[in-house]
Amino acid sequence: MSKLSAGHRSGQSDTQVSTEHAKLRIGQIKFTNALPICHFIDRSDPMHEFWPGAPSELNSWLADGTIDAGLVSAFAYAQLADDFVALRGLSVSSRGPVGSIFLFSKRPIEELSGCTVALTSHSASSTNLARILLGEIGVRDVNYVTQEPDLPSMLDGAEAAVLIADHALHWSVQDHGLQMYDLGEEWHTRTGHSMTFAVCAVPRRLVEQDPEKARGIHRLFLEGKRKGLGDLEAVIAEATRMMGQTEDFWRSYFSKLIYDLHEELAVGADAYFDAAYRHGLLTKPVKLELWGDES
Structure with a gap:
């Protein structure tokens, strides 16, 4: 991992990262593909405020500071990579068919x-x-x-x-x-690469200035994932409630998705970012930077 840069980045406002006593505004994808991470997330902490939305909404909220961190499009992370890092162990990825x-x-x-x-x-x-x-x-x-x-x-x-x-x-x-x-x-x-569609992004400034708060967000999502993958039947029941279809349909669908994020998957993400830059969709080369551990 490269050394995190200190200081102010690319016009990011002083209010973009919550202060010590303010609520953390956390974005989460509202679709079924994120249920194994988000369904069991603990929402009881009064200092956490959750903003569910479509990826495009979350991307805009992250860019303009409406939310502080959260599960967002990998492409949005790439556009904001100077200001954000990706939390290890958390993504929506696939290695082959994604099904949705x-x-x-x-x-x-x-x-x-x-x-x-x-x-x-x-x-x-x-x-x-x-x-x-x-x-x-x-x-x-x-x-x-x-x-x-x-x-x-x-x-x-x-x-x-x-x-x-x-x-x-x-x-x-x-x-x-x-x-x-x-x-x-x-x-x-x-x-031949995996494809990462979404990552959990947190601001570099939060990691630098209040790493324990960043670790708290990390633990929140990791624990949600642990519970979701540990009780997939409950996740399937929620997906069925939201969309219909059979339990077998959802079992097959969730089996296609990868909810981890590690160096091997980062290779696929970097290949995607390289291709996006090559095709003029990103203004500069980007590499996925992982932060934190899964313990």
Whole structure:
């Protein structure tokens, strides 16, 4: 791990990290893919304030200081990497199919040059992954439009659409006649790497100025994950309540996801960040910086 830099970073306001006696505002992804981490998180501490949201909302809140830390898109972390570190042991990742991030297409993916592709407004990591993959396979001159995540509306004026999380899960089991591409699987097949979609980010300033408070956030999420993976039946029951489908459906779905974050997964995340920079989606090279331990 590189030495954490001290001092003020890239215009980050003095109020962006809570003071010692203020509530910590903690973001968490509100979709089923994060349930194994978030369902059992202890919300009893009066000094913690939880902000559930879609990844795109959490990304904006993290960037503007509305939240202090939380589970956010890996791409958002990459954009803010000067100011944040990622907590070890916490992510939403896959090594192959992810099961809830799909490109739905009226034609084969290789034939989308010159077409319009609609991207969900709820994502950063996955929509940029779609741009990378299409670029890598030689699809050119794509007109990307960002829309609310409703597949029929998205496809009114587009040849393909990217959906994530619960919206993707819903449409993945419908009889729509579209070709479906799992973007986690496409990434792994083409690069051999894992793909990290979300990480738990905390400010460098908090780590430097109040490491015990940072460790408290770390323990909070790690304990949530420990309980979630230790009682997956309860997680499955909550997913079923939220979305329907069968217990077997959710058991298969959660088995595809990885909720750890360590050096091996960081290699895949760095490969994604490198590709994003190469395709002009990030303004500078970025490496994932892990902080803390899992004890």
